[in-house]
Amino acid sequence: MSAQSKVTVRLTPVGRYYAFLVVGIFLAAMVRQVNLLLLLSGLIAAPLFLSWQMARRNIRRLSIRRRVPSRVCAGDLMVVDLELEVSSRRGKAWMVSVSDRIQRDGCSSDSGGESVRVFFPYVDGTGARALAYRGRIARRGCYTLGPIVLATRFPLGLFEARRQVDLRDQIIVCPRLGRLTENWNRRHHFTYDGGSRSERCADRVSGDFYGLRSWQIGDSPRLVHWRSSARHGELLVRQFDRPRQQHLTVLLNLCCRAGQHMNRDAVKNEQDVEKAISFVATVIHDLCRKGGRSLLLGVSAEDITWLGGPASPGFLQRAMDLLTRVEPSEGDHLVTLFAEARRRSPQHADFLLVTTSPLRFRPELSANSGDHAARGETSGKRPGQAGAVARDFRVEVIDVTSGNLENIFEYQTVAGS
Structure with a gap:
């Protein structure tokens, strides 16, 4: 319930006329001393x-919630009830x-805010x-939503009574989510060939059916698709979708070159930043919806921030909060981000x-990650001391x-739209 505040009453343009x-009539009556005009x-x-x-009386008795x-996500429909x-x-x-105001935190009150007006024709005590x-x-x-301004010109429109209610609410607008295309799905469609030893012992297979392949030594007889095998004249076993790797490290490097905000490339850079953030948010949203793996998110802006945990709604909310508030910096911490991620990530x-x-400006990263400029995907060995066991990793840039x-x-x- 909103608290009472001061009521201001002022003449409207019609009221001034x-x-x-x-x-004018009163002055004419006084000058000419005509009692009828004075009346x-x-x-x-x-x-x-x-x-x-x-x-004044109508506006004082009102309360607003x-x-x-x-x-909400950027671009999604937001509904505010009054x-x-x-x-x-x-x-x-x-x-x-009823006039409500929506303003982005960090913007001045004169710019960056939008006003919304809702009209109530009649309200009673029932x-x-x-x-x-x-x-x-x-x-x-x-x-930030608020403050709210209540106003009325009833009954004759000669005066407008206004009352400002200091009712404020916070809303987090998360990065806009998009859609991963078929190219992405085909590239990351991990196949589960047959079944592992532990799953064969468990007499069950997890994942969704993906396809058939020829039988190999060591495959479980439970995976044989007998009808297709009879039709093709050879043993065929079923394949199931399952992530080959149970851990994914997602790295987001946001930077803009010094002085870029002063030239015509500023709009293009801002679009690239927002699209990169939306893409990472969409990938994390998709992974958390499916579950079944652990995630590590590293974001490089002014500072490098890390989030880790299983793919779950809780991790998704923390990741969205981080991606909502992050802003690009003029410094480029890409090499530091990647080196720290390799240290934090499991084998x-x-x-x-x-x-x-x-x-193309980062040859030192190319030396560590391979020819990602040409293929967008590379693999390598984690550096270690002599005699240490090599640890394979794959990087998609x-x-x-x-x-x-x-x-x-x-x-x-x-x-x-």
Whole structure:
């Protein structure tokens, strides 16, 4: 329930013209000493007093509540519910305008805010009246809703009574989610050939059916597809989808070259940054929805931030909060990020590196990661001391500046946009 605040009453443009008319008639009556004109000015002035009194009384008895979602994704439909109520059971209010303000944290009050107006034609004491406004926020970040301004010009439109209610709510606008294309799905469609020894002992196979292949020594007889084997004249076993690697390290490197905010490439750089963040958010959302693996997320901006844990709704929420607030920096920590990720990741981990820094300027990373500029995917050995066991790893690099993200990721079309 909103708290009471000061009510301000002011003349509307129509009210000012009306007041000038009353003053003119009164002055004419005083100059000419005509009692009939003096009486007429008093009668005309009565609606001014009535309008002032009723507008002020109506707005003082109102209270407002707001219900807002705690988080939405950029571009998704946001619905905000407003409930207006009269404190007195016998009270009534007509023609009430409710103005709400949405502003991104960190922006000045003069710029970066949007106002929304909702109109309540009638409210009485029998219960609250509920209306809602809808909209889409295109830019990720933390937003503040409020304060709310209640206003009415009832009954005659000569005076406007306004009351500001300091009712504020926070909403987190997460990065915009997109869709991973078939190219991405084909590239990351891990096949599970037959069954492992432990699963054969368990007499069950996990995962979704993917296809058939020829029988090999060591395959479980339970995996043989007898009908297809009879049709083709050879033993065929079923294949099931299963991630070959149970750990994925996702690295996001956000940077812009010094002074780029002063030239015409600033818009292109901002688009690359937002698309890189949206792509990483979509990948993590997809992995957390499927589950069954552990994740490590490293984000390089002003500082390098790490998040680790199993693919779950909890990890998804923490990752979305991190990606919502991250901003690019002028420093490039790509090499440091990759080296630290290799140290933190377990053996045989997969790496997905998404960067807004052109890789042609990073020969030291190429020496460590292979020819990712040509293929976008490479493998290598973790460096170690002499005699140590070599640890294989695979790195897939997505250079957003080169445009290779277009083939594997796209934004979903918003209906009605």
